Structure formats: C-alpha cells, structure tokens
Amino acid sequence: MEISIKTKRLGTPAGGTLFGKTVFIMGLGSIGCELAKRLKPFDVRILATKRSWNVTEDDDAANLVDEKGSHDDIYKFAGIADIVVCCLNMNRETAGIIDHSFIQCMKKGAYLVNIARGGLLDYDAIIQSLDSGHLGGLGIDVAWTEPFDPSDPVLQFPNVIITPHVAGVTEHSYRAMAKVVGDVALQLHEGKSLTGIEVVN
Numbered sequence: 001m002e003i004s005i006k007t008k009r010l011g012t013p014a015g016g017t018l019f020g021k022t023v024f025i026m027g028l029g030s031i032g033c034e035l036a037k038r039l040k041p042f043d044v045r046i047l048a049t050k051r052s053w054n055v056t057e058d059d060d061a062a063n064l065v066d067e068k069g070s071h072d073d074i075y076k077f078a079g080i081a082d083i084v085v086c087c088l089n090m091n092r093e094t095a096g097i098i099d100h101s102f103i104q105c106m107k108k109g110a111y112l113v114n115i116a117r118g119g120l121l122d123y124d125a126i127i128q129s130l131d132s133g134h135l136g137g138l139g140i141d142v143a144w145t146e147p148f149d150p151s152d153p154v155l156q157f158p159n160v161i162i163t164p165h166v167a168g169v170t171e172h173s174y175r176a177m178a179k180v181v182g183d184v185a186l187q188l189h190e191g192k193s194l195t196g197i198e199v200v201n
Helices: 002-006 030-044 059-064 071-080 100-105 123-132 171-190
Strands: 022-026 044-049 067-069 083-086 111-112 137-140 161-163
Touching: 022 030, 022 071, 030 044, 030 059, 044 059, 044 071, 067 071, 083 100, 100 123
Parallel strands: 022 044, 022 083, 044 067, 083 111, 111 137, 137 161
Antiparallel strands: none
16 A cells, blocks of 8 residues: 555555466475465465375365375476465475576466475575566565575565564464373373374474
C-alpha cells in the first residue's frame, strides 16, 4: 500500500495471486506436507520431490501432490513452476543445491522461497539472478550467515523479502514440542524404541 501511494498507483494491482499457479515443493517432508495443505485451497498445482515415496506412509502426501518426483526431477520441475519452495534438509548432498544451473532452469520471473537452511542456496547465484531479473523474487526466512547483515546486497533488491525464522514459535508448536519430549522421555524410561521424532541436521 505504501509503495502504491508513493508511486500514485492506487487501484492498480500490486501483486499476483496464488490461484492457478504451479508450486514446486523441493523436499516433501513434514514441513513440505504442511505447506501443501495450506496451498491446496488456492487451486495450486503442486509438484513435489522427496528421496523416496512410501506408498503406505505417504497416502496423505500423495493426495496433496499433483506430480511426484525424485531428486532426478528437480530441474524439470524447476522449469515448470511459478514458485519454487525449498524445504530440504541441509547435508553434503544438498548444500548449495540451488545454484546457477538450477536457477537457469527456472522460468524467468519465477519466485524462489527458502524456508529450510540458508546454505541450500548459492549466494553468488542468487545475487546474479536477482540482478539480471531472471528471478522474479526471493523470499527467505533463513540466511547464509547468522545474524544476517541488514546491509547485505541481497536485501537491497525491492523483490526480496526476509522474515525471522520463527514460524514455529507459537503456543500450539510449544505444546506439540513438549508432548514429543514427554513421549520420548517415557519411551527412554521404559526402554522402548524411540518413535515420534525426526533427527535433522
């Protein structure tokens, strides 16, 4: 709204819509599934990749996804998507996975969103793609270094949004975390195998 007032363009659409867009969720784990659930009401076509698709465990995930793929499909899906959302775990195989080659496969003007780990994105590739206009925009709630320098060149682009990595800091999430800790404590006390936890980097 502030930009519309400054540029005297009130009444002109200030942005796009999710309706009818194609979104590529790169890494359909727990967070990717939750994202897919939230996108579906917007009539979004969802492409998703994950290491392996387990038929019995992934019924809910499979119902949310219009096209499933593996790591081999990331460049193909990048070329189809209007929005790419990175939800991958950070490890040796995924560090810097969003690089020049990946971004060049993306549609010109597509948006890239990283809600996972900063190191998944190649910093130089992001700067060059924003500067050239190939990337339509960047949304990040994680950064390459923490704390992130507010004068970093990435933040000088008007089509970049950064948010604090605190989406999980809610009353609901704290209750859920406390339940997981309590359940695991009971399992340890009883000498049972641990269930209900996911070990990530």
